[in-house]
Amino acid sequence: MKPYKEMNKEELTSLKAELEKKFEEEKSKGLKLDMSRGKQSTAQLDMTMDIMDVFDSSSVLKTEGGMDCRNYGLMDGIPEAKKLLGDMMGVPAQNVFVYGNSSLSIMYDAVSHSMTHGVMGNTPWCKLDKVKFLCPAPGYDRHFKITEYFGIEMITIPMTANGPDMDMVEKYVNEDEAVKGIWCVPKYSNPLGISFSDETVRRFANLKPAAKDFRIYWDNAYAVHHLYEDKQDEILEILSECEKAGNPDMVFEFCSTSKVSFAGGGIAGMAASLANLEYIKDSVTIRTIGYDKVNQLRHVRFFKDMDGMLAHMKKHADIIRPKFEAVLDVLDRELSGLGIGEWTKPIGGYFISFDAMEGCAKAIVEKCKEAGVVLTGAGATFPYGKDPKDSNIRIAPTFPTPEEMAAATDLFVLCVKLVSVNKLLG
C-alpha cells in the first residue's frame, strides 16, 4: 500500500469506510486487553517462586559478618546486598545504600529531602524562588509526577537515539543555577528503549553545573533487562565517569529488583559518592532504624551473585521476547511504508515507543479504548502529561500473552490507520 499522504481524497475516503467497517467488527469482539502496564506477567512471577524456598524456620538469618538480619541495625543495608546491587549498577559495594522495595521512593525522598534540607549543605530548595529539572521526553511519567508534585519547573529535553539532546542539557545545566537535576533512564529507556551512547554519558559526566547542588538522577531501572543474548546494550558507568571528570558528587543512581524478583517484594538501592552517602545516612538515620534486611538477605541467597542474576534475567527474556516480537511483527507488517507512524525496536527494557502523526496520539488511545484495548494515556510520557505534538504512545508488551499482544496490536494498528486517515481528511 502506498503512503497515506500520497493518497487523494477519494482513496482516503474509500479507505476510511473500509477501516471503519473493520473497526466495528473488532469492537464487536469485546476485547479486553491491557498494553499500558510495565509489569511482570504471571509466568515471570512464577519463575521466581524458588526465592520462597531460600529460608525456612531452621535458617540462620545472619550476614557473613555475623549481623542478625532479623533485628535492628545496618541502616544502609547488609554488605552482601550492597555488593549485589552494586554489581547490577557496576559500582563498588561501598557506594551503595540498600533501601526497601521501591526505587521510586528513594527518588521521591531524595527530592523531598532536597526541598526541606538541601543537598549536602546547600540551601533547601523550598527557600529558593525557583527550582528547575530537565526532563528528557518521552520519559517516565512517575519521574515527572514527583517533580511536578513539589512545584519544580520542568523543562522538556528532546530525546535522540543516543540519549537526551546534550547541547540543550549542557546549555541549561551549565548556565542556569536554578536547574538542580535531570531525570534519566540511561539504559533501555522508558519508553524509547534506547541506551545512552558513550559520548552522551561522557558529556553528562563533564557537565559544569551552575548549581553546586545539581544532581543527575540516573534511574538505571533496566540495567540487566536484556531481551537477547547476542545483542545487548551496555552503557558507561556514570559514577566513575563523573569522578574522572572531577564531578564525583554529581550523580544519584537508582536500581531495583522490581522486574528481577517481585515488584511487590523486591529490594531497591541507590549508588552515589561516599560524600553523598555520608550526607544521606545522616538524614536516613532520622527517618528509620533500618530497612528490611531479611528480604535483602533472601535476595542475596537466591541470586548468589551477578552470574546468578543474569541467568535469571535470561529466563525473564525468554518469556518477554516473544511479546516484543509479536508487537513488532504486526507493526512492521501493517504500518511499514505508510508514513503514519514510527516506532522503536528495543533490545531490552519494558517498552516500545510509537510516534503517530502529529495530533493523533490521543485519538488513537481513545479509539483503542473504545474497542477494549487499554494503552498508557497519551501525553503521559511528557512533563505535565502534555505531549506538545500529541504524537507519542507507550506500548507495554510484558503483561499479556504473546497471542494477546498480537491481537491488541492488530487493533492498535487499525486505530492508527483510521485516526490517520481522519486526520488527513481534515
Place this chain on the structure above:
Amino acid sequence: MKPYKEMNKEELTSLKAELEKKFEEEKSKGLKLDMSRGKQSTAQLDMTMDIMDVFDSSSVLKTEGGMDCRNYGLMDGIPEAKKLLGDMMGVPAQNVFVYGNSSLSIMYDAVSHSMTHGVMGNTPWCKLDKVKFLCPAPGYDRHFKITEYFGIEMITIPMTANGPDMDMVEKYVNEDEAVKGIWCVPKYSNPLGISFSDETVRRFANLKPAAKDFRIYWDNAYAVHHLYEDKQDEILEILSECEKAGNPDMVFEFCSTSKVSFAGGGIAGMAASLANLEYIKDSVTIRTIGYDKVNQLRHVRFFKDMDGMLAHMKKHADIIRPKFEAVLDVLDRELSGLGIGEWTKPIGGYFISFDAMEGCAKAIVEKCKEAGVVLTGAGATFPYGKDPKDSNIRIAPTFPTPEEMAAATDLFVLCVKLVSVNKLLG
C-alpha cells in the same frame, strides 16, 4: 539502711569509700553489657522463625480477593493486613494504611509531607514562621529527633502516671495556632511504661485546637506488648473517641510488628480517618507504586488473626518478663528507702524508667560506662536531648539475658549510690 539525705558528712564519706572500693572491684571484672537498646533478644527472634515456613515455592501469594501480592498494586496494603493491623490498634480495617517495615518512617513522612505540602489542604509548614510540637517527656528520643530535624520548636510537657499533663496540653493546643502536633506513646509508654488513663484519652479527643491542621501523633508501638496475663493495661481507642468528640480527623495512629515479628523484617501501619487517608493516598501515590505485599501476606498467614498474634505475644512475654523482674528485684532490694531514686514498674512495653536525684543522671550513665555497662544517654528522653533536671535514665531490659540484666542492674545501683553520695557531699 537509712535515707542518704539523713546521713551526716561522716557517714556519707565512709559510705563513699566503701562504694568506691566496690566499684573498682566491679570495674575490674570487665563487664560488657548493654541496657540501652529497646530491641528483641535472639531467643525472641528465634521464637518467630516459623514465619519463614509460611511460604515455599509452591505457595499461592494471592489475597482473598485474588490480588497477586508479587506484583504492583494495592498501594495502601492488602485487605487482610489492614484488618490485622487494624485489630492491633482496635480500629476498622478501612481506617488502616499498611506501609513497609518501619512505623518511624511513616511518622517522618507525615511530618516531612506536612512541611512541604501541608495537612489536608492547609498551608505547608515550611511557609509558616513558626511550627511547634508538644513533647511529653520523658518520651521517645526518635520522635523528638524528627521534629528537631525539621526545625520544629519542641515544647516539653511533663508526664504523669496517667499520661501527659493535660492542663498544659489543652492550654497550648487550644490557644496557640503554631502548635501542629503532639508526640504520644499512649500504651506502655517509652520510657515510663505507663498507659494513658481513660480521662486522658477523652481529654485528648476533646481538644479544641487553634490550628485546623493540628494532629495527635499516636504511636501505639506497644499495643499488644503485655508482660502479664493477669494484669494488662487497656486504653480507650482514640479514633472513635475523636469522632465522638467531633474531631474525626485529629489523629494519626501508628503501629508496627517490629517487636512482634522481626524488627528487621516486619510490617507497619497507620490508622486515621477516611478523609485523612484519602489525602495521604494522593501523596503516597506519587512516592511509590506500593509497599512489600509479600511480607504483608506472610504476616497475615503467620498470625492468622488477633488471637494468633496475642498467643505469640504471650511467648514474647514469657521471655521478657524475667528480665524486667530481674531489674526490678535489684532496684527494690538495693535502692528502696534510700531516697536516691524512683522507678516505674511497667506491666508491658520495653522499658523501665529511672529518676535519679536531680543532677545525677549523666554522671550515673558515665560511671556505668566506665565499668562496661551501656545505658541510653542521659537526656535522650527529652527534647533536644536535654533533661532539665538531669534525672531520667531509660533502662531497656529486653536484649540481654535475665542473668546479664541482674548483673548490669547490680552495677547500675552501685553507680546510682556512688553518684548520689558524691552529689550529697557536694
